[in-house]
Amino acid sequence: MITGTQDLARDLANAGVVRQRGFWRGLLASPSGVIGLALVGVLIITAALAPLIAPYNPLQMAAGPRLAPPSLAHPMGTDQFGRDVLSRVVHGARLTLLVGTVAVSLSLVAGLALGLLAGYAGGWLERIFMRLVDVLFSFTEIVIALACLAILGVGLTNAMIAIGIAAIPFYARITHSVVLVEKSKPYFEAGIAAGAGHMRLIFLHLLPNVVPTLIVVATLGISTAVLAAAGLSFLGLGAQPPQPEWGFMLASSRDLISRAPWMMIFPGLAIALTVLGFNLLGDGIREAMDPRQRRRQ
Amino acid sequence: MTASHHRLSAALLSSALGLTAVPAFAQDVIWARYGDIDSLDPHRATSTLSLQIWDQIYDTLLAFDMDANPVPNMAESWEASEDGLTYRFTLHEGILCHDGSPFTAEDVRFTIDRAFGETPSLTRTSWGPIESVEVIDDLIFEITLETPFAAFLTFLADPFSSMICSGIDTDTFGSSTAIGTGPFKLVSWARGSEIVLESFDGFRNLGQAAENTGAPGFDRLLVRTIPEAQTRLAALRTGTVHIAEPPFDDIDAIRTEGLLDIVIAENTGQNVFWQFTTSRPPFDDIRARQAVALATDPAMAIEIIYGDLSQREWCPISRGVFGNDQDFCEALGYAHDPARARELVAELGFGPGNPLRTTMLVWTGGNRHMLAEIFQAQLAEANIQAEIEIMDIGTMNARVRAENEDVNNTTPGTFDMMTWSWFDPDILFQLWHSPGAYSGYQSPELDALLQETRTTIEPEARLEAVHAVIEYLMTNAVHIGLYTPGWEWVFAVRPEIEGLQVGPFVRPNFLDVTVAQ
Amino acid sequence: MTEILLDVRDLTVAFGTSRAVEGLSYQLARGETLAVVGESGSGKSVSSLALLGLLPPRAAQVLSGQAMFGGTDLLSLNDAELRRIRGRRISMIFQEPMTSLTPVLRLGQQLTEGLIVQEGLSARVAHSRACEMLERVGLDAPERRMRQYPHQLSGGQRQRVMIAMAMLVQPEILIADEATTALDVTVQGQILDLIRDLQAEFGMSVLMITHDMGVVAEMGDRVLVMHRGQKVEDGHVSDVLARPRAPYTQGLLEAVPRLGAGAALRSAPRDTAERRVILRADGLRKSFARRNWLGKTQAETHALDDVSFDLCAGETLALVGESGSGKSTTGRAVLGLMPLDAGRVMIEGRDLRDFSGSALRQARRHMQMIFQDPFASLNPRLSAARLVGEPLVIHGLARGQELTDRVADLFRRVGLDHGHMTRYPHEFSGGQRQRLSIARALATGPRFIVADEPTSALDVSIQAQILDLMRGLQQDLGLAYLFISHDLAVVERLAHRVAVMRAGRIVELGPTDQVLHAARHPYTQQLIAAVPVPDPALRRNRSALAYDGEMPMGPLTHVAPDHLVAQ
């Protein structure tokens, strides 16, 4: 997915189509776009209205019998403390959305700034910088995240930061490659020829043309961040009790897999659907923006 | 029918695949545990997981009977001097080390010197105030103490006092080699995955609580690390392993199903208790400590998590240990009283919109994190907002001590669900006598009381001294008992394994084990 | 009289709901060349691909028609049956020699696999036949070529391999689908000659698909003109080109710039005495080093090698040459868009290097640029008014109402509506976009404009309009143009002087008429000779193309006043 995303970014930048009109029409015409939009919409609404939707307080123990299978009173069953799994899943949407957006914002802003500067500056600075990014990239995100957590200590906030930091090389690299594409387009040279200064070239010519592509990438990036956060929580490095974080809920369902499989099924489903939602939305945007992709379908 | 069919095919598969690497005549017992040992060197670790393995490789001068009383073992007899400062031991004749050499008084001296040597034993204070070891002849030696030490003989029955043969290779000892006189020889240790032990022909059972007087009745003991409880259970069911700790939530089902035997250890000596960072707010104030104790309801929590596998433990030391007295402790203890807890919290200036914030440190595993979540919810009702941090025991030991020593820290102090297993109330001395294992709560008054428990040999007087310490710890809300036992004390055993006993302090004894064909 | 080899009747091909080819009928006689001509999207390629079942599966559908070839209807055959015809009796060569060969396989395998699979020849026989054919199409060392991979050959060489591959089976029909479009004009000439020779030797029929009327005139016996999927007219080449009947063909032929048509758009030549030099390029040198990732130079290509010329106020100097000759590099170099290795650029007597960063930016108001691709050169995020006004803002020349007024004035000047100002680039047509670019270039009132292939991305009819506009502006504002183009016919219409570039050097420089009609340098002669002319009576001079002496690439010397040629 990651590797594909880099190509996608370059394709989009090359096609110069991120700015095409009829984007929403295109998005709504693609099945992936519609389903993705719907899933992400449900997630956002769930997160926003969690206290209204959830039938119980997610932290309330003995809201029902312990380890009760799904029933009318507890549609997703209860956990080992008699907490309502549905309420926990609903509240978990908030954490998931928070982690996804915070981590991606962090890596997007830092990656964008670094990639933009390196791409614009060129020369030795660019060479050294991109080499460094390549190296960090080959460490893989999970190892960088582990290193960050080893330094910062565990916890959801630290996991969020770690995921954000770990993805910076990725965003820097994508930004850099998009900047190179944009820089090679004649309009950029036209800007120089017109006598534009550095600030003008970066902020008027480069940035507005780089950001839309990056937004697409970031949409896909949220799914990666959500997965990563759930993974870290699953490993015990992220969310701590009693946070109703989905990955953490999965981790605590492990020992109960044979007795209470619903504890594993529903949070897992929530993660998978969320990630699927952002992936489909990303694909939908890609299709809506890139005629080449559309033709391929 | 289906189930047995699966079982059959699984058994066929495992015999075809799992065991083909081993000669057909070899009889293996496979024991799966959630974690690995830290070291093969009895001086370099404190975990129960390590201790259980030392117990197979090494032997001790004394041994515990099933009621946790020390009885003669490698030492067939001893005499104590009047003043309680000198002990003269006589070893059994003909004890053999795994390298074939005879075990002598020299080896005893070697072991004790090593425990106090350049890199001393992690539990060196438990040996007591040993001044010297004098070898009289091959079988007789004399140990001299600086002061009387009440727990001395019991310690010599504990695996921390495992006797090491002097023929060890100091470079590899502990990491890849080990030489003792226990029932099993070390074949190999693949860290994190498997320890292979082999029955030691030269072994003689001199005092351990087992009927077998010679070497174990099977060829090899394979100790595997399988961290996931469900995985262990699956492995048990398919016959890939013979003995393992099952998932707690499946124990009822296992009992009903009847395939596996459940063996529950007694006299574990295990105690789970609250302790606090008393060097800074909020727990420098006794009311905060008391509030935590009053707000939580261990009886309810262990009922939910462990059912009848654990018991409420009011005392700072566990049942079966000298000085434990439930009635005495309960009278001093903090019964569940959330209203009173709220009052105390309010006195400290905290309330519903402004909870008392702190962090609860918990040792990973054994469903303790679930217990912690229940406590967390109970504390929340008393306006105490406790974050949970889960970590392994080594980290937790370090962390608790660091918290206590870090006086200038401005974040709220922490409290923790600490766990210890010990055979004697002397543990209280090690924990609380200045400077203390964790640099925690200290007072001259407490130090004096603790010293008394060490040097008083006469049982009744010592009991009084121990009770005085208990009273001090509980009224000052320094060390508050929660429940017992707490880790690795339930064993699920396949039917083909017979004769497994779990001795005091959760030490499985394989001497009487036989494998049915 | 002649034998009809292929008889296509009422062919209709649909892509989804749109019809790419509709009711197309034509005949191809044995030994003749039929040129199918049309603009892109006219359906000319689709019709031939449809015959061989090579259309993308599922996307395209043959709705009706017959194609009789040797008694069978090609359109009724299934894939296995077609395979017996494809690559055996009918061969094809394609437009892109760069991508038409499989990059990961050796040429030998690609050449012989058809023979082995189709004809059942042994590998050895196939190998020796392939070697013979490589030699026949003019490639040296065929044994070595057989072991090479496509990337080791130049574009022209690859097209020769493609032809060899097609000819190996000695087909009855050779379909050449825009086979020379991607090639430089001199290489194109060589390949056309090769096809003609092979046709004479093997007696096959050729279906020549092209958009270039010159190629039609050069190669075709008969011509078929297509427009929007339909046949517009067909007939003998000489008839159709001389007396087109369909209005579409007439329009097409009129718009084609012809070399030799004269200086239709050239502004009045200025008196040499008043010539005021505003741009002087002096010994420009630039080499592009392919560096490895450590920054060490691995290979050098000389993009510019001692390039010198003057540009005077009000004049148009054209830089012509094939791809890679360095003409665009020169354009960018004189604007200071690229650092030079050596040489200097003087703007009105001042060395460009003397300008510091901000002064350079200030100086840019006197020199502007128009790009080849008008869409790509406009920042898609800015409105037309902002785009045109940007140079004014940058140089602080206008603000507020004055800015709006001046932008509106520029719009008028280039023939755009006032109402166009709020639109974004993608809302304009290609020609309009180029007008926008010109308006932007004019905004700061520059002395000279570098125009890099400003019309080559445009349709021929629009091309003329833009050239007209450029000439008008030159007349009115006294602008000088450095006009970069590969199209000699366009150059002839606009330029006062022409500089011919080859391999980074100027090989001939002089007044347009002298350079184009009395060329002194063999390379210029070759270039001119290679241009196919849409008149069957004027077939190319093959001897000039066949020049095989060493091209003189030395310093320029005067052969006449104002006329310099490399020695």
Add this chain to the structure above:
Amino acid sequence: MLVFLAQRLFAALITIWIATIAVTLLIHLVPGDPVRIMFGGFQTTEAELEAIRTRLGLDQPIWRQYLMFLGRLAEGDLGRSIVGNQPVLDILLERLPATLALTLASLAVAIVVGMGLGFLAAVKRGTWIDSTAMILAIVGVSMPHFWLGLLLLFLFSVTLGWLPVAGGDWRSLILPALTLGLATAAVLARMTRSAMIDVLDQDFVRTARAKGLPGTLVLSRHVLRSGLVPISAMLGMQFAYLMGGAIVVENVFAWNGLGRLAIQAVLARDYPLIQGFILFFATIVALASVVIDLLYAVLDPRIRYAK
């Protein structure tokens, strides 16, 4: 090609070199006193902590520490783990085979399933086969490893009882390899499809068909060979992601490899072990990418014959 390989090898060395700097810095970025965090356990005295600081060289200036680190590294000494006091290198080497077995088995699953599916989808583009394959792929991409693992565990071990999950023999490798492999297969399927479609749209495929070659020969010789070039270029990254994914999957299945070790080390804040792990991981990934570059060079004559 030798130049190409030398370059790739050098790049790998640079990666490893930067990894050494990174891990040296790591311990200094830890807030608080790492020695106390690591060693301040039961009954250690301040003097002992000081001795440890000296032993680890933490009382030296940082460049000195780095040089010392390099010096020890040259002797194959990565320090000793805090928990258990074993040499870090021994521990890592002991765990390596398990992780490699898992990674390679997963890679095999991913290549067979993912590339197969992607190739099929590309060839049958626009049909129901294509749609089904791509729906499977995007669902697979969205499925968390650890959840997929739990589901498989629940299905095959708990419910059906077919596959034991303990023991360390090859059967216990099946589920983790399947989990990791399927998740990667989904990514690979999408990439393969896209790469193959790019190839199928290329002119040379039309050339091959115009020659009258049978469809299977066109696909196997021209399309597949060419498509493998971009795919092999992506495999390096995929290998790295597999190694990363193994960290999670090993923990689901208690597969005793480097990944489990890493998590234990982070939880225990066993810094020497964490440092060793990162260095080791980076080295393996870097070397693997060299191997994959080699494959790439073999597949692509443009690189093989570059001067």
